Amino acid sequence: MVLLFESVTLSIIAIFTAAFTGVYLYFTRNFNFWKKRGIPYLKPTPFVGNLKELVFQKIGIGHHLQKIYDEYKDVPYVGLFSFDQPSLLIRDLELVKNILVKDSQNFADRVITFNEVVDPLFGKTMFTLKGQRWRHIRVNLTPVFTSGKMKKMFYLVKKCAEELDDYLDRATANGSSVEVKEAMARFTTDVIASCAFGIDSNSLKNPDAEFRYHLRNVFGSSVMKEFSILMAFFPSSLPKLFRPKYVDNSTSDFIRRTVWSTVEYREKHGMDRKDFLDSMIELRNRGKHITQTDSPENGQKDSPKFKIDGDDFVAQAFAFLAAGFETSATTMSFALFELALQPRIQRRLRTEIAQVLRKHSGELTYDGMQEMSYLDMVVSEILRKYPVLPFLDRKCVRDYELPDPSGKRTVILPAGTGVYIPVMAIQHDPKYYPEPEKFDPERFTDEKKQSRPNYTYFPFGEGPRVCIGLRFGLMQVKAGLIQILSRYEVAPCKDTPVSITFDPRTFLLSAIGEIPLSFNRRRSEDTSG
């Protein structure tokens, strides 16, 4: 009996040892990849590669890549392991340019992958789509974002900015401070809901508005959500076992319902709001007569015919929401925080705003906003210091020859390898930006901009996959700041943090905790700045 027990125990141990050894060997099978090619690389840890601190959510992706960038000075690129897969961090600016722009056809896709069946909305957004499908959506939606279209939509943004004013009036009525993260999130929720979904989401008026609730659901941070994002940006062999999902079913259903009921209403009542949804409906209608066999997904590579419907349609409205609401809200919160700490800069900005508004009969107009050059410098410096998406990712889609600094070898980056561009690190490199932690809009005078090397500033990315909503993002950020600063002086209050501590769990830059600030209403006759 004892012998039988011992032999069963030994068999179990042997099976476990063999299974563990098999898994270990599988997960470490690529670990000689960079060594064999003579490329400097980070020593990986079995199972997690070089992502241990990310897996344990000790640091955010942008800061993790920044640490590696700072450690490996004087090399053009550094080999990494995303779990078991080789990937590359780019340091050299010429190579950054080649990957993002000059040789972008070799790096046409992002690494980030969400399975369309598991997560239909995130999986079909322009942000995650690949190859021809991305290209067709991008080409056809680009005209939706021209400056002419922005100008036409400006009245909607302005209306939300005026509602922000009412919100701040109520919030400060008894002398309370304002939590700017929440206030800015409500403002951009209302703007995007209005422009991309054609609805009045009422987030500024009602904290429990359904739209705001679902957005909190999508973008609220949780251990599983952030792990999903990590797995999507740094795919290993694992996603086949673990398939990341970011948007839950109830939120997907809410987004679908909202989009289709608005489309139906507009088609019935023939409305013309000149917003994103109008432009998208026009595209959908133009493509309705195209049969399935005509559609580009079925082989017609550069066909001008474009069919968009169903979840492909909803996903793009969702993309504007997903990519446009938090990025802009965070940028505005960081801007108000820095301006509160730097009253001199705030005063100068307010003077410019007052002068331009006076010139335009006190009206906030799209053209007037474009005249505010100091505002542009302030926002540029905010996005330099706080690039909301602090890294860019690209997938090498065909074998690519990397420059070899020694000139002795040919180094081929195989198709399928992920490459990462550490935006946060480059925008904080003292070689390009002395005293990088200092908030200094003077870095963005025309003269200073021209004196810096190219590819040292890309908060909206670069190349064919540059942010499609750049103009819209800047429009809502600037309109909101103008509305606030023309009426209020912002200042630190007793609970304002002395500096921003970044949330290590979120892939977009985000402050941990609240950012409360004092908002002191200026006398209406005082327009001197």
Ligand code: HEM
């Ligand atoms: C301050 C605001 C914003 C910032 C900082 C920002 C930043 C970025 C960045 C860094 C990228 C990646 C670019 C690359 O990989 O080269 C991106 C992509 C994208 N952004 Fe923005 N964004 C902002 C606002 C918006 C808005 C308002 C919208 C839509 C209304 C939007 C829609 C998109 C989309 C759809 C993509 C994917 C484009 C593609 O892959 O073709 N973004 N954004």
